[in-house]
Amino acid sequence: MLVLPVYDLLLLPGVTFYFKKDILDRMQVEKVEKGEEILFLIQKSEKRREDLTVDDFQNKGLVGTVENIDDDGNLSIRIHDRVEISDVELQNGEFMADAAICSECTDLPDNRFSEILHFRKQILIYNHSLSFSYNKL
Numbered sequence: 001m002l003v004l005p006v007y008d009l010l011l012l013p014g015v016t017f018y019f020k021k022d023i024l025d026r027m028q029v030e031k032v033e034k035g036e037e038i039l040f041l042i043q044k045s046e047k048r049r050e051d052l053t054v055d056d057f058q059n060k061g062l063v064g065t066v067e068n069i070d071d072d073g074n075l076s077i078r079i080h081d082r083v084e085i086s087d088v089e090l091q092n093g094e095f096m097a098d099a100a101i102c103s104e105c106t107d108l109p110d111n112r113f114s115e116i117l118h119f120r121k122q123i124l125i126y127n128h129s130l131s132f133s134y135n136k137l
Contacts, residue, residue, distance in 0.1 A: 001063075002029065002036060003095040005052055007043035011062045013079050021073035028093070036066045038077060039099050041085060052095075054088040061085045063099060 004027055011017060024032070028049060032038075042058040064079040083099035090096075 001039050002032060003039045003041060003097055004029070005041045005043050005049065005057065005095060007046045009040075011040055011064075011079050013062065013082060016067060016076050016078045017064070019075045019077065024073070024075065032066055032069065032075060034066050034069055038064050038066065039083070039085075039097060040064070040079075041088065041095060041097060052090070054090060057085060057088055057097075059085050060102065061097075061099060063101075 040062045042061055043052070043056055044058060045056070047056060061083050062079050063081045063083050064077040066075055067078050068076040082102045084102045086098045086100070088095065088097045
């Protein structure tokens with residue numbers, strides 16, 4: 001499995017991301033094959049690849065699969081799982097890590113999720129009332 005450190009990139013399960021060949025070159029990716037899994041290590045801060053240490057990564061990451069490689073070497077990668085990251089190592093300039101699928105990973109704490117759902121409901125009610133008022137005109 002290819003391990004790629006990334007920073008300032010929003011990756012989400014169920015979404016396909018496209019990586020141009022020049023970005024892969026900057027990530028020092030030499031060869032990737034269709035069907036290969038890629039583990040994305042999320043950096044805590046922006047650093048050059050050569051300055052990264054094992055402590056520079058979040059404890060959560062994502063795994064995706066290379067769906068397609070076009071004639072120019074650009075990739076489409078489908079993200080399919082959030083993962084817990086452990087045992088990050090750097091060997092000969094290559095990152096290695098263990099990853100376990102994170103069934104309990106959430107983007108928000110439960111209380112914030114409830115607040116957002118409540119806010120969403122209020123917006124829908126408000127929009128519906130505006131639509132109803134407009135239709136009466």
